[in-house]
Amino acid sequence: xxxxxxxxxxxxxxxxxxxxxxxxxFQEAFQVQDAPRYxxxxxxxxxxxxxxxxxxxxxxxxxxxxxxxxxxxxxxLISAPAAxxxxxxxxxxxxxxxxxxxxxxxxxxxxxxxTILIVPAEDAVTDRAxxxxxxxxxxxxxxxxxxxxxxxxxATAIREELHTHGSxxxxxxxxxxxxxxxxxxxxxxxxxxxxxxxxxxxASPQWIELPLENAGSAAPSIHAAATSTLLKTGLxxxxxxxxxxDHCSHCWWVCSTFCPDSAIRVxxxxxxxxxxDHCxxxxxxxxxCPPHAIEAIPENAAKAREEKAxxxxxxxR
Amino acid sequence: xxxxxxxxxxxxxWGARLARVDYxxxxxxxxxxxxxxxxxxxxEGGQMPGRMVTLESEHSMITAAGxxxxxxxxxxxATSSQGLLYGMEMIYTVAGWRAPFVLINVSRGLAxxxxxxxxxxxxxxxxxSGFLQIHCATCQEVLDSVIMAYRIAEDPRVRLPIIVNLxxxxxxxTREPVEIPEPKSVADFLPAYDPESTRFRxxxxxSQAVAVLGGAPYSYFRYESHLASLNALDVHxxxxxxxxxxxxxxxxxxxxxxxxxxxxxxxxxxSFATKAKAAVDRLRDAGEPVxxxxxxxxxxxxxxxxxxxxxxxxxxxxxxxxxxxxxxxxLHAELASALYGKANAPPILTSFIGGLGGRxxxxxxxxxxxxxxxxxxxxxxxxxxxxxxxxxxxxxxxxLQAIAHAERHEMGAE
Numbered sequence: 001x002x003x004x005x006x007x008x009x010x011x012x013x014x015x016x017x018x019x020x021x022x023x024x025x026f027q028e029a030f031q032v033q034d035a036p037r038y039x040x041x042x043x044x045x046x047x048x049x050x051x052x053x054x055x056x057x058x059x060x061x062x063x064x065x066x067x068x069x070x071x072x073x074x075x076x077l078i079s080a081p082a083a084x085x086x087x088x089x090x091x092x093x094x095x096x097x098x099x100x101x102x103x104x105x106x107x108x109x110x111x112x113x114x115t116i117l118i119v120p121a122e123d124a125v126t127d128r129a130x131x132x133x134x135x136x137x138x139x140x141x142x143x144x145x146x147x148x149x150x151x152x153x154x155a156t157a158i159r160e161e162l163h164t165h166g167s168x169x170x171x172x173x174x175x176x177x178x179x180x181x182x183x184x185x186x187x188x189x190x191x192x193x194x195x196x197x198x199x200x201x202x203a204s205p206q207w208i209e210l211p212l213e214n215a216g217s218a219a220p221s222i223h224a225a226a227t228s229t230l231l232k233t234g235l236x237x238x239x240x241x242x243x244x245x246d247h248c249s250h251c252w253w254v255c256s257t258f259c260p261d262s263a264i265r266v267x268x269x270x271x272x273x274x275x276x277d278h279c280x281x282x283x284x285x286x287x288x289c290p291p292h293a294i295e296a297i298p299e300n301a302a303k304a305r306e307e308k309a310x311x312x313x314x315x316x317r
Numbered sequence: 318x319x320x321x322x323x324x325x326x327x328x329x330x331w332g333a334r335l336a337r338v339d340y341x342x343x344x345x346x347x348x349x350x351x352x353x354x355x356x357x358x359x360x361e362g363g364q365m366p367g368r369m370v371t372l373e374s375e376h377s378m379i380t381a382a383g384x385x386x387x388x389x390x391x392x393x394x395a396t397s398s399q400g401l402l403y404g405m406e407m408i409y410t411v412a413g414w415r416a417p418f419v420l421i422n423v424s425r426g427l428a429x430x431x432x433x434x435x436x437x438x439x440x441x442x443x444x445x446s447g448f449l450q451i452h453c454a455t456c457q458e459v460l461d462s463v464i465m466a467y468r469i470a471e472d473p474r475v476r477l478p479i480i481v482n483l484x485x486x487x488x489x490x491t492r493e494p495v496e497i498p499e500p501k502s503v504a505d506f507l508p509a510y511d512p513e514s515t516r517f518r519x520x521x522x523x524s525q526a527v528a529v530l531g532g533a534p535y536s537y538f539r540y541e542s543h544l545a546s547l548n549a550l551d552v553h554x555x556x557x558x559x560x561x562x563x564x565x566x567x568x569x570x571x572x573x574x575x576x577x578x579x580x581x582x583x584x585x586x587x588s589f590a591t592k593a594k595a596a597v598d599r600l601r602d603a604g605e606p607v608x609x610x611x612x613x614x615x616x617x618x619x620x621x622x623x624x625x626x627x628x629x630x631x632x633x634x635x636x637x638x639x640x641x642x643x644x645x646x647x648l649h650a651e652l653a654s655a656l657y658g659k660a661n662a663p664p665i666l667t668s669f670i671g672g673l674g675g676r677x678x679x680x681x682x683x684x685x686x687x688x689x690x691x692x693x694x695x696x697x698x699x700x701x702x703x704x705x706x707x708x709x710x711x712x713x714x715x716x717l718q719a720i721a722h723a724e725r726h727e728m729g730a731e
Contacts, residue, residue, distance in 0.1 A: 035491040059595035062677050199603040199684045206708040220430035
């Protein structure tokens, strides 16, 4: 059985990558199981997805603990323990990294002798969740590395998985995937099927008898106050509400009252201010503002506008 | 028909679509949401007739489901975990109405602490309600079970609502090859619902009340539900036979895998049972005569089938993905009651609690369970029930506790 894990960030297409590879295996008459594993369901958060493929029915389930291939769309995750990228890596696990750096650098940094293959990363982008086609790059390479998926099966899989999108986007994805598929030509078959854990000789699980402990520490309660202010949920936002103060009627209550996150505060002059660290971009304020003085603009555009304003500002002397 | 890769949630939605349901009261909850999103899209896009109504809670959703079923239409709904518990008052109430419909439960552990991942304490909380329960192990089984469930629930010999259970994540978000039957074949297998004596009809207003009853009539109605539920054992067998004839896939009330010559048997429900199946294959490779028993029907409990399959076995290892706090594994207790005093019943039942809150069970752990159970069979000494929990996992929890302790200290507490 092939066992493959994809690691990336929400927005980089890890679920799609696993589905493309799964469908490509399926095209080649394999039995397949693929699934994403979500934690925090939002853009930018670490997520992973996995694929099992076998010539016979698959009874194994759940997260893959002994991967044959780990494909990493975003190399900034490797050093984040919470992302679990290195989980269960054995000597024969192949690592595929979307990175600017060389295999040797990664081998040295991780102190691993494993086969490490690099797909050259795109130029840096501001929003990591926007790494273009990161998932497709990994899916295309992975398809070649297992050595049992043809170009046509890969293209068909992409068409099938992206059929709700326009043909232009589908073609660009196919082109991207086939490009990395071809890049990996010299490494076709680098990833081989793992074996099953034998019931004859296996490492016994290190079970323990769970002791009874004091309820003071054994109850799952959180005591620290106001921890939610530490969590910048503004990072979730893709659209930003912006108040046009020339049109704001200073009603003093509508937007701030309807904001479900209490992220709009009215100051002493009766002027509403949005707390962008915590505004999630639900845009209820935009819908509710009586004089329509709140506009929604894409977060990227808002950031660009901010940077421009910052750059053109004459420095004080 | 060519199989397609479908998630368990998509398979559930396909089941409802092919069953030609009339009414879908809905309320979203992770990991169930994809089911109602899919049905919503189909109904809106005209690929599926029927009416979806979003309610303001699961309590209302289950009330609406029962009420609509009492008008004689075919009803489908779905929930999970806290949602099922929030609707629990109505779970018992609508079961008493004897109006059949299908409720999907996507298993997820219960708070507190809170989790999104599966165990069976949610669906087992509805165990004694009067709803029948089918527990699925694969995405194909989810689709097929929804279709079968309507025929069983609507059968005049049963007429009870039914829960079809699938595990969150392990099935809900996992794609597997699934054969989607032809609508025509499903229509042949599952004709339109004939509500017979249910009284409500459109445009002819009527009222149905439930009287406040003393013990004797109350007992009568509750016990009638129990008898109807037991009747579902034979009805399930009939329906499974017809299903196999139509679609070529056969589902027993209890799946027995490599059991004929097995000396030791694992007993599990749900999708984790397929992991046990893989472990059985490896144990067989190693020369160990081990099998797996998976009750698919849990209500009614196929006690006779279980006793028959397990007769003459040396020992059964029951792996419960639930915990009755203060007692232990529920299936272990249910199996003990099903086997007690039966001729040739296995003398040894071992009890393991595993997979709470989606905690994985590794192949090595299945091998170890088999080894411990074999030892118990040889010595005749039954080991105490065990939580599958490793030193490493305990260390991780202790780390979290240390952080919590330090933070509390910093905040000036203690």
